Amino acid sequence: MDTIIGNMFAIGGNVKVPSYGNTKYEPLDIIYETHREAQLIAQSIGQAFQVAYMEFLKANGIEDPGLLKEMDYQDVLNQQEIYGEELNLFANKDHHKEVIVPKAKNELLGVVIVESGWGSMVPTVVLANMSPIGPAARCGQLNIGDQIISINGISLVGLPLSACQTYIKAAKNQTVVKLTVVPCPPVVEVIIKRPDVKYQLGFSVQNGVICSLLRGGIAERGGVRVGHRIIEINNQSVVAVPHEKIVSLLANSVGEIHMKTMPTSIFRLLTGQDTPHYL
Structure with a gap:
């Protein structure tokens, strides 16, 4: 960094x-x-x-x-500020929320977590789903999209998804679980500044899913994350739009390009395409 x-x-x-x-x-x-x-x-x-x-x-x-x-890509890069202010969001404890989750011994917490997406300034895990009858949902203080910073005082920031899942599973025998979260909406706002179509955006997409990203480019700075599903491009929904149309919209967009994305796992869970497996 x-x-x-x-x-x-x-x-x-x-x-x-x-x-x-x-x-x-x-x-x-x-x-x-x-x-x-x-x-x-x-x-x-x-x-x-x-x-x-x-x-x-x-x-x-x-x-x-x-x-x-x-082309002088450096000039374009200089005009693209880092969007999202993730470092400030996670470093400033005023944005953190302490959540106490009471539960029965041997009861699952009742959550599904996913990765925040490659390209995130501060990689962590995102709350993707909650069992409606589980402790996490019952406590009434958690929402889909919240980024989990720690569990019972153990930091999850920067850890692989599998390690974070292990820590959450380990809380099964406890009757109280303490989570530190940063409340975030499940939808990520992206703004990319592209002065001309001759400047490539620096990411690739397949069927609406961002599958590769140029490290340090305008797309990453603008908030694009690998593994996210594009929901909107310049206020136009692309949820049911064919791949070729999405590529065309991106290829011909200039100026400030506004997108809304979310982790594909959350999108698939919310739309009923995947069955949640709760921890």
Whole structure:
């Protein structure tokens, strides 16, 4: 993760270090204390994004040298602010909600959780469904779309979905479960700024589902998440729209492109396409 705060510029990453029989990664954080250093590093990152963008174009059959020379993706990227303010949402405890869920011993919590989607600034799990007779629904304080930050004091932020499911299952023997959540609607608002159709959006879609995303591009900054189902494009519902029509709408959209999306798992549960398996 790369962050500029005032004149402090932080770079976070992973360092591969040897381990016995397994690959191990250690966190790496570098702090630059001068504005000049921050500018140089930010410029280098921007250039790396542009190289990745050109490779993305080539991989999708766009190899016109004149077109590539004409584009300056970094300028477009600079105009695309990060939409959603996820870091502020999760870092500010004023947005957090403590929920106490009373339950019987050996009773399931009665929830379905899904991943927030690759591309999220702060990956966590989302409450996708609740059993109408389960403890989670009975407590009356949880809603579909809420992002679960912790359970019984154990942080779930950044953990794989399977690990989060294990922690929730482990609460079966308890009579009280404490959850920390960030209340969020199940539908995610996306705004992408695209000045011209010659600039690729930087994500691919199949039957309304976002299946790949250019890391660091305008789509990711605008709130696009892999694994989400597109619900609306510029106030037009695309729930029952054919794939070709969705592609055409996206390909020809310029200016501010407004979309509404939600995790595909939530969409399928809400529309009755999948049967919930409660934890």
